[in-house]
Amino acid sequence: MTTNQRPQPAPGSGPRRKRQIFDATLRALARDGFASMTIEGIAEESGVNKTTIYRWWPSKSALLGAAMIDAPLLELPMPDTGDLRGDLEQLVDNLIKLLTGQPSGSVARAVLGAALGDAGLATYIRDFFADRLAREQAVVDRAVERGELPPGTDTMLLMDLLAGAVWLRAVFRRLPLDEDFARRTVAAVLDGVRAT
Missing domain, CATH: 1.10.10.60 (Homeodomain-like)
Structure with a gap:
């Protein structure tokens, strides 16, 4: 299939x-x-x-x-604040809530464990992330239209950097994320993307 x-x-x-x-x-x-x-x-x-x-x-x-x-439990709302930085900060905040809230956090961690332990899930995990990337693309497309990002910006890289920071801190390191985490993470990633 x-x-x-x-x-x-x-x-x-x-x-x-x-x-x-x-x-x-x-x-x-x-x-x-x-x-x-x-x-x-x-x-x-x-x-x-x-x-x-x-x-x-x-x-x-x-x-x-x-x-x-x-399933609504793993839904990650895509923000539209009218500003790229605001959109990304809200997106990171939404991901933090998903990964640290209950029962969504337990489900997300269980999905990760299942993906690592069952090769048959690989196709479905790819589908899940392809679906999320397609939704996230609108955030980048709007930013390109507003001149906030250059055309051809690598959406997957941008989102992987942001989401990876949240997953690593919240799930793997099991450290608290302060209320300024989203702003600091977006600033670090976005300013680096703009420089390149």
């Missing part, structure tokens, strides 16, 4: 049912870990027949991949 052929839920399944399945999937991941979570358990917790889940997501990797992209 290629990344463009991700299974979709049944048209008649409805957004409420889909959300129940995705919420149950992410709760099971955070609680049990990827290796121990099961489609049967997710079906029971969401109140959906397991054959329905298997019909639209042929594996727990596929189900987790869809849940990562579409």
Whole structure:
């Protein structure tokens, strides 16, 4: 299966049912870990027949991949403050809240652990980050239109530098992020991008 052929839920399944399945999937991941979570358990917790889940997501990797992209729990709002620096600071703040809040922080860390431990998830993890990058591109496109960034700015590099700082500090080092962290991180990265 290629990344463009991700299974979709049944048209008649409805957004409420889909959300129940995705919420149950992410709760099971955070609680049990990827290796121990099961489609049967997710079906029971969401109140959906397991054959329905298997019909639209042929594996727990596929189900987790869809849940990562579409579940509101991992949603990262894309700001539009009218200013690149303001947009990036808000984006970093939103990521900090996602990674340090609950249950979103536990789910994000469990997703990372699952990705490191299961090669079958690689395609779905790439889909997740491709989806996020496509959303983040609008922030850079607006900045280019306003003359705040040069055309051809590497969006992925810019976002990786910002997100990497948050992930490293909050998840790997497990250090607190003060309320000035977003401003300082954006200043360090953005001023470096402008200089090049």
